Amino acid sequence: MGCVSGKKKGNAENPVIRGPVSKPTPDTIPKGSENLPRFAVGPYEIYEEIVRLPYGVICKGVHASSKVVRTIKIIDSKPSDGISLNPKHLETELKSLKSLDHPNIVKIHDMFVLGNKFYVAMDPCDGLMLLDYISSQSKITESLIGRILSQILAAVSYCHSKRVIHRDLNPKFIYVTQTDSNNINVKVSEFGSSAFIDPENKFCGKMAPKNYTAPEVFENFYNEKCDLWSVGVIFHLLLAGNFPFTAKQGQNNSDEGLDLKTLKDRGFSDEALNLLSLLLEKDFRLRITANEALEHPWIKKALQGVDSSRDVRYALEELKKYKKVSVAQDLIKEFIASQIVCYDDSQSVIAAFQKIDANWDGRLSKDELLKHYKESMDEDTAQKVVQQIFETADRDKNGFIEYSEFVKASMRAQSLISFTNIDKAFKLLDSDRNLKISSEELKIILEDSSDNNLFKLIKEADKNKDGEIDFSEFYDLIKKNYSS
Structure with a gap:
C-alpha cells in the first residue's frame, strides 16, 4: 500500500507530489x-x-x-x-x-x-521487527535474549550519554538482522517522541503505548530512566511472552506488582529475574541505569558465547594500515562510511566495534584499543600503533574513534571506496542533479564540518578552477594515493 497519492493541484499547505515516476533498476x-x-x-x-x-x-x-x-x-x-x-x-x-x-x-x-x-x-529498517524475529526462531534461549537486550541497552546508553531520551521504546521500533548463527544486529528506530534530558525532570505527555509506559510518566515527573522501564517490559515479553502488568487507562500500570515466582517456576534463571526486577523498579530514582544493566552478570554471561575474535583481528589489522589522508579525502570517506555502507558490507566491522567498545559508550578510547593490540604485540609497540591510529582516523580530534570513523578506517579501501560507492556518494551530494557539486550542496550534506574544511575540499578537488566539483574530479580526489 502506498503512503502518499498523486494530486493534480497543490499549494504551500499541500505540495504537489510528483508521480508515478520511472521504475528504478x-x-x-x-x-x-x-x-x-x-x-x-x-x-x-x-x-x-x-x-x-x-x-x-x-x-x-x-x-x-x-x-x-x-x-x-x-x-x-x-x-x-x-x-x-x-x-x-x-x-x-x-x-x-x-x-x-x-x-x-x-x-x-x-x-x-x-x-x-x-x-x-x-537508514533502511532492514531485518524483522523484534517480535517477528522472535517468532521466526525455532528455539528461544536466554543467551539469544541477552544478545538482543544488550544491543537495545547499548543504544539506550548511548542516547542517554548524548542527553536524548527515546520515550517510545517498544518492539515495533526495534529491528533485528541476522546473517549467520553468530551475528545479529539490533537497531532502535523512531525517535519522533524523543526529548532532551531535563535536570529538573520536568516532562509531560505519555509517549509510549501504555503497556510500556513507566509509572512515573503518569505523574508527569520523570527522567531518562523511563526508557529502562520500557526495556524491562520488552525483556519480560521476550522471556515470558506476555506483559508484566495490565495496562489501565490513564493509570499507573504497575500497581499489581511483578510476579517473579511464576517466572522462576517456568525455569528462568535467578540472574535473569534479578535484572528484570532492577529494570522494573517502580521508583525511578532506584531503577538501574543502562550502563549498570550492561554490566549485569546475566548480560555478560549471555555474551560469552559470541565469538567475534576473528572480526576484531581483521578490524585491528585494517586500522593499523589506515593511511593519513587529506581533510577532503577524510570527509568524503567518512560520508561514504556513514551514508552508504550497508549492513551486509559492514557486519564484521559492527561486531568488532561492539567487542572493542568495552564500556558501551558508542565510541572507542585509546585504552580500549590498546587493550586489544597488547594481545599481539608488546606495550610500547601497541602504544605507538594506537597513537598513529588516532592521528589518522580521529577526524574531529575529540580523543575518541566514533562509529563512522571506525567504519571508515577499518574497512578495506577497495570495498569502501569502490566505484559504485563513489558514484552513489557523488549523486547524494549533487542534490540539483546538474552533474556538479557546489559549495552550497556540500554545506547541506556535510553540515557538521567547518567552512574551512569545505573550502579545503573544494580547493583540493576542483582542478579546472570553476568553483564546483564534477564526477571526474570527485573520483580522482577520493582515489588519490590508493590503487584500484
Missing part, C-alpha cells in the same frame, strides 16, 4: 518491491508504507539518482488530532538526532520541509 530496490507504485517527494521515491504514527507515517523509499535505499518518515506538523507541532522546535531536535552515530541506532541522513510536512530520510 531491479538491483537497486529490495526484492519484492519492484512493481509497487512510486511517488517522488524531493530527491526521494516513496513506494511502500511501513507503519502509521499519530503524527505521520513511515515508508520505504529510495534516493532517486543514487538509488541508495532509505526509510522515509513523513511528519505532519498539523496532524488530524489538532495538536500542532512547533516546526522550528521540530527542526532543531531533528538536527540534534542526526548527530547520533551508533551501530544499534537507525541513523538519520537527510531532512527537508515541504509545506506542513517534514521528511526525514533514515
Whole structure:
C-alpha cells in the first residue's frame, strides 16, 4: 500500500507530489518491491508504507539518482488530532538526532520541509521487527535474549550519554538482522517522541503505548530512566511472552506488582529475574541505569558465547594500515562510511566495534584499543600503533574513534571506496542533479564540518578552477594515493 497519492493541484499547505515516476533498476530496490507504485517527494521515491504514527507515517523509499535505499518518515506538523507541532522546535531536535552515530541506532541522513510536512530520510529498517524475529526462531534461549537486550541497552546508553531520551521504546521500533548463527544486529528506530534530558525532570505527555509506559510518566515527573522501564517490559515479553502488568487507562500500570515466582517456576534463571526486577523498579530514582544493566552478570554471561575474535583481528589489522589522508579525502570517506555502507558490507566491522567498545559508550578510547593490540604485540609497540591510529582516523580530534570513523578506517579501501560507492556518494551530494557539486550542496550534506574544511575540499578537488566539483574530479580526489 502506498503512503502518499498523486494530486493534480497543490499549494504551500499541500505540495504537489510528483508521480508515478520511472521504475528504478531491479538491483537497486529490495526484492519484492519492484512493481509497487512510486511517488517522488524531493530527491526521494516513496513506494511502500511501513507503519502509521499519530503524527505521520513511515515508508520505504529510495534516493532517486543514487538509488541508495532509505526509510522515509513523513511528519505532519498539523496532524488530524489538532495538536500542532512547533516546526522550528521540530527542526532543531531533528538536527540534534542526526548527530547520533551508533551501530544499534537507525541513523538519520537527510531532512527537508515541504509545506506542513517534514521528511526525514533514515537508514533502511532492514531485518524483522523484534517480535517477528522472535517468532521466526525455532528455539528461544536466554543467551539469544541477552544478545538482543544488550544491543537495545547499548543504544539506550548511548542516547542517554548524548542527553536524548527515546520515550517510545517498544518492539515495533526495534529491528533485528541476522546473517549467520553468530551475528545479529539490533537497531532502535523512531525517535519522533524523543526529548532532551531535563535536570529538573520536568516532562509531560505519555509517549509510549501504555503497556510500556513507566509509572512515573503518569505523574508527569520523570527522567531518562523511563526508557529502562520500557526495556524491562520488552525483556519480560521476550522471556515470558506476555506483559508484566495490565495496562489501565490513564493509570499507573504497575500497581499489581511483578510476579517473579511464576517466572522462576517456568525455569528462568535467578540472574535473569534479578535484572528484570532492577529494570522494573517502580521508583525511578532506584531503577538501574543502562550502563549498570550492561554490566549485569546475566548480560555478560549471555555474551560469552559470541565469538567475534576473528572480526576484531581483521578490524585491528585494517586500522593499523589506515593511511593519513587529506581533510577532503577524510570527509568524503567518512560520508561514504556513514551514508552508504550497508549492513551486509559492514557486519564484521559492527561486531568488532561492539567487542572493542568495552564500556558501551558508542565510541572507542585509546585504552580500549590498546587493550586489544597488547594481545599481539608488546606495550610500547601497541602504544605507538594506537597513537598513529588516532592521528589518522580521529577526524574531529575529540580523543575518541566514533562509529563512522571506525567504519571508515577499518574497512578495506577497495570495498569502501569502490566505484559504485563513489558514484552513489557523488549523486547524494549533487542534490540539483546538474552533474556538479557546489559549495552550497556540500554545506547541506556535510553540515557538521567547518567552512574551512569545505573550502579545503573544494580547493583540493576542483582542478579546472570553476568553483564546483564534477564526477571526474570527485573520483580522482577520493582515489588519490590508493590503487584500484
